[in-house]
Amino acid sequence: MPLVDGHEVVRSTDDSDIDTDEEKEKQKEREKLKAKEEIDTHGAQEVDDSAHPDAQLKEADCVDFVLEGDGWTELMPEAVKMRTVTEGSGNEDSYPAVKQYIIVSYEVWPMTAYPEFSSPPLRSYRNVLHKLGEGEAIPALELTWRHTKPGGVSEVACVARFAWGPQGSKGIPKQDEDIPADCHLFIRTTLNEVLPLDDGPRPDGGVAVWTEAVRLMSLRKISGNDHFKRGVHDKAIKCYEQGMADFLKEAFDLRAEVQADQKKIGEDMLVDCASNLAACHIELKDGEKAMMALTLPVECGIASATNNLKLHYRAAKAQLLLSNFKECEQCLNDACRLAPNDADCVRLQGQLQRAKAKHARERKKMGSKLVNNVDWSDTKLEPSWPVKFATGIGKATFPYFRGAFLGVGVVLVAGAVGVVLNYLG
DSSP, rough: OOOOEEOOOOOOOGGGGGOSSHHHHHHHHHHHHHHHHHHHHHHTTTTGGGGGGGSSSGGGGGOOOOOOSSSSSSEEETHHHHHHHOSSSSOOSSSTTOOOEEEEEEEEEEEGGTTOOOOOOSSEEEEOOOOOOOSSSSSHHHHTTTTOOOOOOEEEEOOOOOGGGGOOOOTTTTTOOOTTTTTEEEEEEEEEEEEOTTTOOOOHHHHHHHHHHHHHHHHHHHHHHHHHTTOOOOHHHHHHHHHHHHHHHHHHGGGGSOOHHHHHHHHHHHHHHHHHHHHHHHHTHHHHHHHHHHHHHTTTOOGGGGGOOOHHHHHHHHHHTOOOHHHHHHHHHHHHOOOTTHHHHHHHHHHHHHHHHHHHHHHHHHHHHHHHHOOOOOOOOOHHHHHHHHHHHHHHHHHHHHHHHHHHHHHHHHHHHHHHHHHHO
């Protein structure tokens, strides 16, 4: 029996091996206990939380699917079933592990479409990147991929709780359909490629490392764009951030070793991821984090960042969120220099003018409130202008009058002294 992450795959037992109904029930209980033990064991692993919602099954979620064909395995009893259509290559050590990157394709139908599949799938993905244990993919698929060898094709039927649950998933207009809330699913998936673990040997030569890092960042960007279009901004942010972080860590210091055209592809991809990351933060009304994302390419010394229209435009939107009108206007001027008639820039200029006008009205209104709230009861009345004029003249001439009075006083005293002296003489 194959081992995956140190646990045996839980497989359903053929009826021919069970003699009585009582033994069937006992076998079923043993399988449930085994599945619960696997959940509890993985629950202790930080990276494995995504593979088992809430860490235990609920009886209301269990559905006994009636599936055609042989080889169905219960990964989670009455909740997740899979079967291998094409075995894939490799031995028992070829199954992907937690923290490992995989590239997969899959199609998703509602369980109600099984087995005719007369309608197109609700979702169809080709060659998308996932990292096992990150929780970006639905739990049923993560479980299935960990039981699939490279190149293998598998089918999986799962209850809603191991898919998109009570929230469902928003479709992208003109691309795919909404997945309804509490929808049980049937999925056909191919494990196209299993990438070496991060701590494995790196490809020989800087060019090979650079090329692989750019490829992974590009795949992360594609996944992030998909999440962004569906309004799942937290997962989009994770994709962009992880793509940039891996590229900066693994390859950015190798720029001098690659050709100019390869260097440009990598740098432009980094700028695009930073710009799209900022767009997520702008949607979440976080201008500060958006500006942090937008300044990263400039801080990395990427010259093309200064002439990137999306970077300047989204910087203007972020500054407008922060009510930094002067900085917003400067960023808009830089964007309009690159694309003078860009409709989005013209629209944002209108938003800036309205925001400035609104800010001015609010400041005026606030000033009026402050004036009206002041207590004027102890304030003295302003004197009239004649009184002010007379008071001013008095203040100006007072020093001269004082000198004149002092002079007259001296003369009078001297005269009095003279009279007294003449009398005594």
